[in-house]
Amino acid sequence: MAKLLNFTLLLSSTLFILCTCTIVSSFNVSLNDFAPAVATWYGEGTGAGSGGACGIEDGDLGKAPYSSLTAAGNDALFKDGAGCGACYQVRCSSNPACSNSAVTVVISNQCPGSCNDDPVHFDLSGTAFGALAKSGQAEQLRNAGKINIEYSRVPCNYGSQKLMFRVDKGSNVNYLAFVVEYQNGDGDLGFVELQVNGAWQPMQHNFGRSWKINLNPTLQSAASVRLTTGLSKKTLVVDSIIPANYKPGDVFVATVLCNQNPACSGRPVTITITDECPGACNNDAVHFDLSGTAFGLLAKPGQANALRNAGRINILYQRVQCFYPNEKITFKVNTGSNRYFFAVAVEYENGDGDVASLEIQPAGWRQFVPMQQMYGSTYKWNIPNGANAPYSIRVTEVESRRSAVAQNVIPRGWTPGAHYTANVNFL
Template structure:
């Protein structure tokens, strides 16, 4: 018994469209990249994302500032494959960089750390690439991978116990975005939204007493959902300390 013609046509449309639906987020975008000055070749701990030292050294210092990809701080921590396009000079696969800062100029999408920019080149050709100053590139978003690491909730240095709590999330894997953060108020039995302070930093004045329970709104390729994490920050939290969430995003 054969398929009805309508079913056969629908099947053909699935075959034709499925590669498009699957690969549209994996295509490369054409742009330009340059680099900023750094004595040690790494990133800067004063980046707009609020990552601190993490923003200087994560991914071996292969980090970068972005303009439109910053997305009001939502793009902080995202990972991209970046490759330049000069024949016989640029490495075929380019390099992976982590977004830790906001910045633009020279019609570029990426301003990379010196180490990040250098690894766009083939072996022993970094000096030649750096001499260009700015180069044409193509990039695409890729999953961040931190084997063996959970998301850390760092209490930002500007926090003041117990009256003001600011947090930033480190080692977020996958390629999802955290678009909202709520904190549980036990006295009112309700979730209350934290404010996006700047970059990847979320804050709240007069936070609830006791262990901190959070709810994260996560947006990615699979859509949007909420993730609840209980007791991720202790009741006696301290500014500058990072706490292991025992949780990791994998999408």
């Protein structure tokens, strides 16, 4: 889960909604004293280790925020999977190549067998093992193979990374399993519950970071998740994070909330950016000028007006993927369009939610041609001779660079001001 920063927000009539879908409080744990342990390493010398026994995608481990600093733990650390996600500082001074500087690693895998000959044994990724060394001596330290270290349990801190739920590949409408990643604080999970059609039901520990539940009846609406940590038993509710039409491989993430005003509920609200807040809004590093409705939704029941009367408050925010259930990408033809000029705005775009480029393909053309950004998510195109509808449009997102093609979405006889819905969307 991500560590959130405080930012300022000002109430006005502007509707200002940032796509987000996860809750974002921190679980806190206390630092422990350093204790003795043993460390080895596995995989490639500059590798990221593996997430197999914890259910974490190996491809994630080599990227921030894990950054290849992972460890497989023996039974004392792995704890039948309950130790997955816990963070530890490790350091060494027993070898001449040791720097004695602490490195933070996360338990992402299990080290069975001979690792249990030691009371506490970290089988580090090659990268993590090398990070214990003095500058330029990583290979020398790895050549030692096995070293004595010291370790201490610490809170996990994934910076701006969002708490993430990844739906397992075996999931279907009657069975849901997901892996929880990037959990700040304790990092481990002791108990997970799913709110199924209004009632909380316990999930079963599947393995590692994976939890499962049989669904009968199936989900009729988006489900909330309640997480309880293993170490401190702190609880966090993630509202409406799993949609009823989830699919294997889906990834769901995070949100906006306020927690410093007495009227704040501390619960997140999902919003979408629809307008600009210029001028004084730029005196703050990040500033959300919310609609009155969105501002009021941050409040406890019955205290929306009390919160709005504050006018300006500190909030926590995270960017997440947009999700518009049962909606497809929609194109609104600009009212200034005519037979020589064509412009459209993109609406209900799942995923990144933003647009890097639009390209258009007239009937009978083999290639797409770029449109020009007019403003916001509106793009324009001067229609050349012979460029007849129906038009196909290719949408490319900013962050993921994914593209989706809306085939023949703008029909012959299109009209200015009309909405035309594609048969595709992201996610």
